[in-house]
Amino acid sequence: MHGQASLPRVLMSNRGGRTRHRLASGAWVALLLAILAFLVIYPVLMLLLGALTDTNPVVDGFGVFRLSVRNFITVLTNPNVGEALANTLIACGGGTVVAVVIGLAFSWIVVRTNTPCKRFIAAASILPLFAPPLVAGVAWVILGSPKTGLINTLFKWMNLDWRIDVYSLSGLVFVFGIYYAPYVYMFTASALRNMDPSLEEAAEVSGASAFATLFSVTFPLIMPAIISGMLLSFVVMLGIYGIPAVLGTPTNINVLTTYIFKLTNWSPPLYNTAAAVAIILMAVTGLLVYVQQIVLTGRSYTTVAGKAFRPRALDLGRWRWVAFGLAIVYLFVVVVLPTLALIVAAFRKFMFIRDAASLVDLRQYSLVHFHSIFDNPLTLDSIYNAVEVGVITAVVGGALAFAIGYTIHRTHLIGRRAIDLLSTLPVAIPGLVIGVAYLWAWIGLPGGLYGTIWILALAFIARFMPDTVKALSTTFLQIHRELEEAAWICGKGVLGTLRTIMLPLARPGVFAAMTLLFVLAIRELGSSLFLYTSNTMVMSVLLLDYYEGGNIGKTAAFSLVQTVLIGGLIGIANWLSAETSQGGVGRTG
Amino acid sequence: MERKIALVAGLVGTLIVLPALAQNFGSPALIAAAKKEGKLVYYTANFAEVEQEVIKAFNKRFPEIKVEMVRAPGGQLITRVKTEAAAGKLAADVVDHSDRALMVGLLDLFQDYAPPNGADYRPDAMISPKLWPRATLVWSIAYNTELIKNPPKSWMDLTKPEYGNKQIGQVFAASGGTTWTRIMFERQVLGEDYWKKQAATDPVLYPSGAPTSDALVRGEISIAPLLYNIIYTKKKDGAPIQIFFPPEGAPVNPYASGVPKTAAHPNAAKLFLNWNLSVEGQTFMIKELGNLTSLKEVPVYPEGFDPKVVKVWLPKFEDYVKLHSAWVEEWNKTYNYRQ
Numbered sequence: 036m037h038g039q040a041s042l043p044r045v046l047m048s049n050r051g052g053r054t055r056h057r058l059a060s061g062a063w064v065a066l067l068l069a070i071l072a073f074l075v076i077y078p079v080l081m082l083l084l085g086a087l088t089d090t091n092p093v094v095d096g097f098g099v100f101r102l103s104v105r106n107f108i109t110v111l112t113n114p115n116v117g118e119a120l121a122n123t124l125i126a127c128g129g130g131t132v133v134a135v136v137i138g139l140a141f142s143w144i145v146v147r148t149n150t151p152c153k154r155f156i157a158a159a160s161i162l163p164l165f166a167p168p169l170v171a172g173v174a175w176v177i178l179g180s181p182k183t184g185l186i187n188t189l190f191k192w193m194n195l196d197w198r199i200d201v202y203s204l205s206g207l208v209f210v211f212g213i214y215y216a217p218y219v220y221m222f223t224a225s226a227l228r229n230m231d232p233s234l235e236e237a238a239e240v241s242g243a244s245a246f247a248t249l250f251s252v253t254f255p256l257i258m259p260a261i262i263s264g265m266l267l268s269f270v271v272m273l274g275i276y277g278i279p280a281v282l283g284t285p286t287n288i289n290v291l292t293t294y295i296f297k298l299t300n301w302s303p304p305l306y307n308t309a310a311a312v313a314i315i316l317m318a319v320t321g322l323l324v325y326v327q328q329i330v331l332t333g334r335s336y337t338t339v340a341g342k343a344f345r346p347r348a349l350d351l352g353r354w355r356w357v358a359f360g361l362a363i364v365y366l367f368v369v370v371v372l373p374t375l376a377l378i379v380a381a382f383r384k385f386m387f388i389r390d391a392a393s394l395v396d397l398r399q400y401s402l403v404h405f406h407s408i409f410d411n412p413l414t415l416d417s418i419y420n421a422v423e424v425g426v427i428t429a430v431v432g433g434a435l436a437f438a439i440g441y442t443i444h445r446t447h448l449i450g451r452r453a454i455d456l457l458s459t460l461p462v463a464i465p466g467l468v469i470g471v472a473y474l475w476a477w478i479g480l481p482g483g484l485y486g487t488i489w490i491l492a493l494a495f496i497a498r499f500m501p502d503t504v505k506a507l508s509t510t511f512l513q514i515h516r517e518l519e520e521a522a523w524i525c526g527k528g529v530l531g532t533l534r535t536i537m538l539p540l541a542r543p544g545v546f547a548a549m550t551l552l553f554v555l556a557i558r559e560l561g562s563s564l565f566l567y568t569s570n571t572m573v574m575s576v577l578l579l580d581y582y583e584g585g586n587i588g589k590t591a592a593f594s595l596v597q598t599v600l601i602g603g604l605i606g607i608a609n610w611l612s613a614e615t616s617q618g619g620v621g622r623t624g
Numbered sequence: 625m626e627r628k629i630a631l632v633a634g635l636v637g638t639l640i641v642l643p644a645l646a647q648n649f650g651s652p653a654l655i656a657a658a659k660k661e662g663k664l665v666y667y668t669a670n671f672a673e674v675e676q677e678v679i680k681a682f683n684k685r686f687p688e689i690k691v692e693m694v695r696a697p698g699g700q701l702i703t704r705v706k707t708e709a710a711a712g713k714l715a716a717d718v719v720d721h722s723d724r725a726l727m728v729g730l731l732d733l734f735q736d737y738a739p740p741n742g743a744d745y746r747p748d749a750m751i752s753p754k755l756w757p758r759a760t761l762v763w764s765i766a767y768n769t770e771l772i773k774n775p776p777k778s779w780m781d782l783t784k785p786e787y788g789n790k791q792i793g794q795v796f797a798a799s800g801g802t803t804w805t806r807i808m809f810e811r812q813v814l815g816e817d818y819w820k821k822q823a824a825t826d827p828v829l830y831p832s833g834a835p836t837s838d839a840l841v842r843g844e845i846s847i848a849p850l851l852y853n854i855i856y857t858k859k860k861d862g863a864p865i866q867i868f869f870p871p872e873g874a875p876v877n878p879y880a881s882g883v884p885k886t887a888a889h890p891n892a893a894k895l896f897l898n899w900n901l902s903v904e905g906q907t908f909m910i911k912e913l914g915n916l917t918s919l920k921e922v923p924v925y926p927e928g929f930d931p932k933v934v935k936v937w938l939p940k941f942e943d944y945v946k947l948h949s950a951w952v953e954e955w956n957k958t959y960n961y962r963q
Contacts, residue, residue, distance in 0.1 A: 118962070183843050297831070299699060300799075384862065386838075386842040387770060388843075478707060478711040565704060583834050
């Protein structure tokens with residue numbers, strides 16, 4: 036089917052076969068492009084249209100284009116947009132640095148050292164991924180608000196003169212960094228695991244120290260994974276609304292997403308201006324993706340070849356306990372503290388905490404918030420809907436991403452560059468705005484897509500295609516072509532090769548990508564806001580309702596429910612993947 | 625004999641009709657048709673939690689009718705309604721919105737509808753005979769009793785330097801219809817320079833009343849002007865909060881609610897609104913949810929609201945529409961709020 040163009044000529048026996056192959060591969064590329072056009076180009080065009088006009092294309096009709104660059108000019112000349120952009124770059128840039136340091140450190144510790152309890156550290160390293168951004172933000176407000184934060188209350192109690200303040204840019208950098216480190220971890224851990232250790236051995240035999248080997252051989256070898264992880268975490272941070280919304284609002288620190296949300300939420304809403312701001316966001320992201328392409332072009336990063344090897348564990352000696360200690364500290368800061376904060380908020384009747392003594396006053400605690408969320412029939416409905424959407428998104432989106440990733444990385448078909456570009460595009464579009472574009476684009480389609488769970492799933496598949504394709508591309512880049520060629524020479528067809536070589540080798544990566552997609556879909560808020568209807572309410576929307584309803588107790592209680600649920604589902608996925616293959620999700624990410 | 629039968633039939637008929645008439649929820653035909661429809665889709669800009677209580681109370685009276693709710697913040701709700709309507713896919717049987725100015729633009733979407741007690745409503749709370757003030761929200765001032773020992777007593781007190789340095793929380797002007805009503809009141813009633821004096825206390829600005837009320841309970845801020853219904857339920861649950869209605873006036877914001885022409889369950893929709901607008905529905909919302917009402921004869925006032933002391937303030941609708949953008953912009957400048 037679609038590997039033909041790359042087949043050695045000898046295998047193409049006759050002219051008729053070649054024409055047939057050409058036709059089939061042309062049809063395949065056309066099919067992928069058609070799917071991408073529907074999922075990506077069409078909504079993005081709607082968004083561009085929105086940014087360039089002052090009309091709602093559905094309401095005012097497609098004929099009424101008052102095409103103007105007025106929105107753009109208004110946006111570009113608005114100093115507040117400039118400030119929001121600057122804040123965005125500082126927060127995401129700083130956050131990415133923190134994320135790379137943490138993610139890379141832990142992937143190395145887990146994969147390449149003899150640190151104790153590695154499985155446990157591996158699991159801890161990806162835990163923050165389960166926390167929806169809004170939940171993370173709320174938890175850190177409870178912990179780190181300058182006036183009422185639990186940490187500050189404890190400092191006061193201990194008579195320490197320290198105070199932390201998360202309502203600041205440094206607070207944003209910190210929270211972004213610790214929550215998006217798993218992206219870097221996921222990419223680099225699987226790259227390190229699949230790396231041939233003989234190169235490191237060669238360095239050491241030549242007299243390089245372990246440290247020098249790390250920086251001169253190991254890290255450069257997994258550079259594509261580091262850059263992909265870095266880029267993805269940066270870009271994901273660009274599009275996050277929950278964390279800056281909660282941390283930035285009290286001190287009026289705007290980033291582009293919170294600014295866009297404000298525009299859509301004002302009365303009257305300014306969608307067209309929001310769309311114009313979104314285009315700036317897209318431009319920033321587009322530039323980054325371009326830079327990544329330039330950096331990675333022309334290098335070979337194949338490290339998985341047909342030889343058998345085992346990743347070797349470096350003996351850290353006494354330092355392994357330091358590594359273990361670091362993992363414990365990270366776990367404490369990223370998982371234990373916020374979870375404790377959520378537990379306190381979920382079980383406490385009111386979050387007014389006078390002093391440390393009042394924090395442990397058990398009379399203040401009850402199950403009232405849990406009773407009240409489960410008293411609401413929407414709660415169970417939203418859980419059911421979210422899981423359904425999550426599963427559809429993971430299966431369909433995972434399959435599509437595999438097809439796209441394979442076409443981009445394993446074939447030389449004409450059109451694969453376009454496919455690559457189109458599948459990367461959605462990363463640049465913030466969910467809040469693309470939500471409106473999806474609504475505009477798809478509501479008018481015949482067949483009653485609107486109002487079903489499928490419109491949500493389609494939006495998530497489109498929105499998270501870049502994440503999934505990128506997560507899979509590391510897998511594809513690392514599997515050496517010689518393995519496929521061996522299968523071809525043995526007489527296997529393309530589909531046969533896919534089944535016997537690619538799928539088994541890529542299975543951990545595919546499973547990890549699907550799990551990632553599932554989690555992202557369950558957490559996704561921005562694009563759900565416009566697409567859900569009365570009987571397709573999902574968890575993230577209900578959580579925002581609780582948060583916007585101003586009840587931190589219910590918000591925390593529902594956050595806990597959601598976190599436990601996602602954790603449980605991932606546990607099941609992990610177990611299933613461990614049953615079917617060697618590597619589990621917890622290990623590969 | 626025939627007369628006798630007619631008499632009995634008439635009596636039976638009256639007996640059936642009477643209870644319904646007494647409670648004023650609509651004709652038996654409407655109620656029967658509503659029950660047959662069995663459900664309605666309810667779009668609201670109010671908080672989901674609050675509306676869940678309303679639905680529960682309605683279902684005590686009419687358990688046969690399932691209410692499916694879609695809740696979205698004001699601006700997003702309007703966009704959704706407009707877009708769905710344009711695509712011919714408006715799913716709502718009832719649309720309920722806090723910003724009457726935004727609803728004016730959608731009047732064509734709505735069918736003629738009036739509740740049985742329509743004549744009992746204040747005309748100045750309505751912008752069209754099709755749209756009704758299902759909910760009427762009222763502003764109050766609340767403070768955290770653990771933090772404030774010398775509480776403010778009026779709107780003017782919120783300009784005092786002793787409450788300065790980020791003790792007061794304010795919802796910013798562009799957030800929607802209810803806040804717009806309050807800032808109009810401040811300027812038209814409390815004085816042209818009220819904003820300036822108030823802004824001088826350096827308040828913390830929030831995007832809506834809900835996070836403000838939460839911040840107040842947690843002690844992030846100590847005092848805040850808040851819609852009574854947002855903070856009242858927290859106080860009722862025992863939060864360390866005190867609320868009062870300042871003597872200079874209580875700005876109120878009536879909602880605008882109606883039944884779209886395209887409603888798939890028009891009878892259930894009308895019955896739902898009839899119940900909401902009935903004395904029973906309004907009393908429920910006042911007592912349990914902390915609303916006020918736009919009924920001419922107020923059945924009951926919220927706790928602490930003395931109509932002899934506190935006057936209800938309704939904005940002139942003309943000003944409400946006309947002054948909006950210029951005044952909001954000025955407010956943003958005064959409060960140094962960056963848009």
